[in-house]
Amino acid sequence: MNHNVFERERPLAHTKLGTLRGVTYGDVNIFMGVPYAHARRFQMPVEIEPWEGVRNAYHHGPIAMQALDTNPFAYYRGLHMLEKQNEDCQNLNIWAPRTLNGEKKAVFVFIHGGGFFAGNAFEEISFDGFNMAHNSDVIFVSINHRLNIMGHLNLEEYGKEFWNSANVGIADLVVALKWIHENIAAFGGDPANVTICGHSGGGGKVQCMFMLEEAAPYFQKGMVMSGAREPSVYPAVDRESSRKIAKDIMNELGITKENIEKLYDVPFSELARVARKVAQPFGWGPVANDYFPGFPVEAGLPAFSKDKPVIYSSTLGEFPAVSIPAEEKLTMTEEDQVAYLRNLLGEYTDYMMELFRKAYPEHQIIDLAFMDAGRRHAAVASALEHAKKGCENVYLMMCSYCVPEDGWLPIWHGGEMAYIFQNEDKVLVLNEAVQGQRYAQILSTLTVNFVKYGDPNNKYLPVWKPVRNGENNTMIVDLNCRNVAHHDDELIELFDKYGPKVTIKLSHS
Structure with missing residues (x-):
């Protein structure tokens, strides 16, 4: 064969x-x-x-x-x-x-x-x-x-x-x-x-x-x-606002209840053009x-889903809201990093740095700049809601690995999926022979165990405690994994208020 x-x-x-x-x-x-x-x-x-x-x-x-x-x-x-x-x-x-x-x-x-x-x-x-x-x-x-x-x-x-x-x-x-x-x-x-x-x-x-x-x-x-x-x-999406968007689009197209059949013949390019005019792309x-x-x-x-095991995950980097040239990142001293953060975060910098070092001691302090508090917030809130209904197999995960090629770039939005699918060799920036393969082994093994048995625990991890009674137990999945509870609650709350806001740039055609 x-x-x-x-x-x-x-x-x-x-x-x-x-x-x-x-x-x-x-x-x-x-x-x-x-x-x-x-x-x-x-x-x-x-x-x-x-x-x-x-x-x-x-x-x-x-x-x-x-x-x-x-x-x-x-x-x-x-x-x-x-x-x-x-x-x-x-x-x-x-x-x-x-x-x-x-x-x-x-x-x-x-x-x-x-x-x-x-x-x-x-x-x-x-x-x-x-x-x-x-x-x-x-x-x-x-x-x-x-x-x-x-x-x-x-x-x-x-x-x-x-x-x-x-x-x-x-x-x-x-x-x-x-x-x-x-x-x-x-x-x-x-x-x-x-x-x-x-x-x-x-x-x-x-x-x-x-x-x-x-x-x-x-x-x-x-x-x-x-x-x-x-x-x-x-x-x-709010129901009333969605109806208004639809009405605005139909008005632009000249379509009413009486001639609704015309909608089936409007070219998609025209639908898309009008939709871009009256609605935000992320609004759908x-x-x-x-x-x-x-x-x-x-x-x-709902009750019919309360016993279904679930993993809620986020990454440390997600969408970077900052832009530091690679050559500058690699030559930054810790003093440079602190100065950069002070300029970025203002008066709360020292306290956030203290909280970050406590939550992620294995990381360089500049990694704080790459956090996405929103996705962590949403994952924790969703996991707590799921566990509140009585499910005993709700797991929280934070992928915090730093990709070696860029020195220390925290794993970004979607970067973990290539490791889970065991395809890190297909993504150039992830293709680091030793550390990348080890991280893929950790992430793919926990995923496959969960897929097969409903429990992500395996030989590469310490005991992964599920979310219980308001305890947001989280598995920090890095080259050295650890299970922690409430390790970043205050940091995420502060960063959400005073950190840089993520914007995703899109282009129209």
């Missing part, structure tokens, strides 16, 4: 809807662009019909229409937006290790980030599921679904067919999870052992699935990576209504 080329023999998977033909790479069968639903514009997804014969699943499926071209950070170095776009984007991808004797493997479902307005299942080269499937013997699934104006435009005032148009993007995910539940056994997967994991906006989507009773039967565990939602940091997202009650912290975790 040649692990470097696709095998001539094509694997078949006999799903409930029909037979799929994929490709084999080493000991992993790969099926790409598998459709799970279809939908008319702005309407709820409908499960696909069975087909006759064999359907080829050799190629990536189309991704969601992108309403905004992103200006990615240099360190992502991935496949940003190179996939074909189509409104018919409800498809998924499967990496399935070959099975023997009818064994059932745990299933890891990845939901991409990009808020609720951008991104796709192959946005990063590190989103490839082969290594995780091959090395860890789990089935890796990634999902494409509707986004932005196509997934979250609130047209409820324009007809019964649009009753939930504000949430069809997350409704797509429910149908995808149902498809996985009903068909993953054909690939060797265990439908009773499914973990959904989302990064950034994908983490918010995982939280949405916890809130939807319709989705609850189709997964058993969740991982929310730098994407938890909390009202004071990342509030849900699910809207609380009879279908979606809201995110856990604001609406309360």
